[in-house]
Amino acid sequence: MTIADVAERAGVSTATVSRALTGSRPVAAETVRKVQRAAAELGYSVNSIGRALRSNRTDTIGMVVPSISNPFFTSLVENVEHALGGSGKQLFLCDARSDPAVEAERLRSLVARNVDGIIVSPTHGVDSAPAVLEAARAVPLVQLDRYVDGTSTDWVGVDDIAAMRLVLDHVHAAGARSAAFVGSLLTNSSTERRLAGFQQQAEALRMTVRDDWLLLGEYSIAWGEQALERLAGRERLPDAIVCADDLIALGVTRACRARAIKVPDDVQVTGYDNIEFARLGEPPLTTVDQPGKKIASEAVRLLAAASGTEAAEASAHIALIPKLVVRHSTRELPDRH
Amino acid sequence: MTIADVAERAGVSTATVSRALTGSRPVAAETVRKVQRAAAELGYSVNSIGRALRSNRTDTIGMVVPSISNPFFTSLVENVEHALGGSGKQLFLCDARSDPAVEAERLRSLVARNVDGIIVSPTHGVDSAPAVLEAARAVPLVQLDRYVDGTSTDWVGVDDIAAMRLVLDHVHAAGARSAAFVGSLLTNSSTERRLAGFQQQAEALRMTVRDDWLLLGEYSIAWGEQALERLAGRERLPDAIVCADDLIALGVTRACRARAIKVPDDVQVTGYDNIEFARLGEPPLTTVDQPGKKIASEAVRLLAAASGTEAAEASAHIALIPKLVVRHSTRELPDRH
DNA sequence: ATGAAAGCGCTAACAA
DNA sequence: TTGTTAGCGCTTTCAT
Numbered sequence: 001m002t003i004a005d006v007a008e009r010a011g012v013s014t015a016t017v018s019r020a021l022t023g024s025r026p027v028a029a030e031t032v033r034k035v036q037r038a039a040a041e042l043g044y045s046v047n048s049i050g051r052a053l054r055s056n057r058t059d060t061i062g063m064v065v066p067s068i069s070n071p072f073f074t075s076l077v078e079n080v081e082h083a084l085g086g087s088g089k090q091l092f093l094c095d096a097r098s099d100p101a102v103e104a105e106r107l108r109s110l111v112a113r114n115v116d117g118i119i120v121s122p123t124h125g126v127d128s129a130p131a132v133l134e135a136a137r138a139v140p141l142v143q144l145d146r147y148v149d150g151t152s153t154d155w156v157g158v159d160d161i162a163a164m165r166l167v168l169d170h171v172h173a174a175g176a177r178s179a180a181f182v183g184s185l186l187t188n189s190s191t192e193r194r195l196a197g198f199q200q201q202a203e204a205l206r207m208t209v210r211d212d213w214l215l216l217g218e219y220s221i222a223w224g225e226q227a228l229e230r231l232a233g234r235e236r237l238p239d240a241i242v243c244a245d246d247l248i249a250l251g252v253t254r255a256c257r258a259r260a261i262k263v264p265d266d267v268q269v270t271g272y273d274n275i276e277f278a279r280l281g282e283p284p285l286t287t288v289d290q291p292g293k294k295i296a297s298e299a300v301r302l303l304a305a306a307s308g309t310e311a312a313e314a315s316a317h318i319a320l321i322p323k324l325v326v327r328h329s330t331r332e333l334p335d336r337h
Numbered sequence: 338m339t340i341a342d343v344a345e346r347a348g349v350s351t352a353t354v355s356r357a358l359t360g361s362r363p364v365a366a367e368t369v370r371k372v373q374r375a376a377a378e379l380g381y382s383v384n385s386i387g388r389a390l391r392s393n394r395t396d397t398i399g400m401v402v403p404s405i406s407n408p409f410f411t412s413l414v415e416n417v418e419h420a421l422g423g424s425g426k427q428l429f430l431c432d433a434r435s436d437p438a439v440e441a442e443r444l445r446s447l448v449a450r451n452v453d454g455i456i457v458s459p460t461h462g463v464d465s466a467p468a469v470l471e472a473a474r475a476v477p478l479v480q481l482d483r484y485v486d487g488t489s490t491d492w493v494g495v496d497d498i499a500a501m502r503l504v505l506d507h508v509h510a511a512g513a514r515s516a517a518f519v520g521s522l523l524t525n526s527s528t529e530r531r532l533a534g535f536q537q538q539a540e541a542l543r544m545t546v547r548d549d550w551l552l553l554g555e556y557s558i559a560w561g562e563q564a565l566e567r568l569a570g571r572e573r574l575p576d577a578i579v580c581a582d583d584l585i586a587l588g589v590t591r592a593c594r595a596r597a598i599k600v601p602d603d604v605q606v607t608g609y610d611n612i613e614f615a616r617l618g619e620p621p622l623t624t625v626d627q628p629g630k631k632i633a634s635e636a637v638r639l640l641a642a643a644s645g646t647e648a649a650e651a652s653a654h655i656a657l658i659p660k661l662v663v664r665h666s667t668r669e670l671p672d673r674h
Numbered sequence: 675a676t677g678a679a680a681g682c683g684c685t686a687a688c689a690a
Numbered sequence: 691t692t693g694t695t696a697g698c699g700c701t702t703t704c705a706t
Contacts, residue, residue, distance in 0.1 A: 051699075
């Protein structure tokens, strides 16, 4: 079932069929009708491989995320899909399994498949860099949320430093004078900048931060639970535990419950990302809301812009300002201390 | 950067380059080395569009799920990726947004892209059927978890009836003599069969099931919350609330907490799927564990089998027996009643 | 407005 | 073992 079959049935040339079906050039209305009828009768549908080979476009955007099981990334994916909307482009989604090697393979594969553009949230700040930069050389590429060191590609995300300022101001206002930070190993830009923001603002507010209150593991519930065990094993708990994402925070609050540590009375806990499950914790998490819709639409816009002009114009770094969502894992009102 | 460039540099023909790089036919070791060096020096990488057009294989499997934000499906995706493992095949993931129209478009697009096979969990038992069957006519296709009416394609999932028997036996043993069911509208096979299993076993155990205790909405936390509001508004609560998935169950237990209804003392609650967040609820959910790894590997196996033989052999329906994971949203021991 | 024909990058017959 | 060549399905000049 090829364009040639349709051409024969409609009594025209293959070129005319192509033009009639894609509307790339003017074709007589009468001819268009004939062609469409023939195509319908034959149940013809275009072979996008043939089209891609010839036109060098695939109408496909590749997207690579560190982990599809992290709800923050799935919501990012949904937002990107939505932003792509009626553009006629499809999303080719890849999971890097938090492994730069897998990620590199995925990126190479996307390039080999001639995707029209790539949206990537790199797994690792350093180890992901070579593959990301190589891919960026081949096709328009936008980094999302996270980015690799020494990059000059487009990037869209939130201002982590500003976010941490919001978080610390909030727990400080509620009486916290000491704080711990639970994040992932410093291997990606998110944690790095969140930790930097944490330390910066903690200092500005003269809050106590002990070295052994900086716990770095991974973005998971299990690590949050472990981290709390470590903190609880020490002589005293900090007034607040600031987590680098909601999964960690959910683990922390869960472990608190298991140990009968009261949140927020004994210790305040904050998350980051505002995933759907954040309000489900006990207590519901105070967290940083990332403007996922806006991030996605900006990314798609940048990609479209990059595909349009051949000349690589100045690339953009867009940092959006997040907002704090206050729930019940932090105290509402100031407290004597 | 094409195969011709490499051929020129290595001083051989394009055919030899192809053979040397893919290993499809024997090539002298010396020649292979020459070709590989030339390819490396030029930074050549295969253009998979060209390869696909010629060989009619894309080394790509398409997967369509109802909703990527449902953790059950993301874990299914992860399992499939893992099962695909070193096979050299990539997964092209699509989200149907729980909309048969979107789903149909995705399926058509996958077929147009010549994927080697499709794994789909259909959104709707009836409305998804035409598109699924059409896709199945074009390429090997396996249905996962859910299936469409009147289908004769391969299918892998769990035995929902057996699962419901486990659930009801368990809550009954703990003293429940009446039960409600909260599911989604009866538009897909999962809910349909889970409800059927529920009713069947409730009758066998002579448990009370009122008509207005059958609540059908959607697979979401929000619907679980709503459903509990409706149940709580009635004169009395059932002894047990059986939910068609964990999201719903998490919503139900959350609403219970809000209303100070004690789980499991006032009412027992069960989920289905055993998503990671199930243990995070308050209390942690008793739920049905789906053998996701096994489901995925069977699906991949069926797909490979279907691709191998041209002759469509008898298709398989594989129903795995799930197991019950008992946590704290149900009572451990029998109770006076 | 339409047709003829070239060619995108690759692989697989067929020859040598 | 290697080379020559045809052609996968499509779009796009270049003619007409």
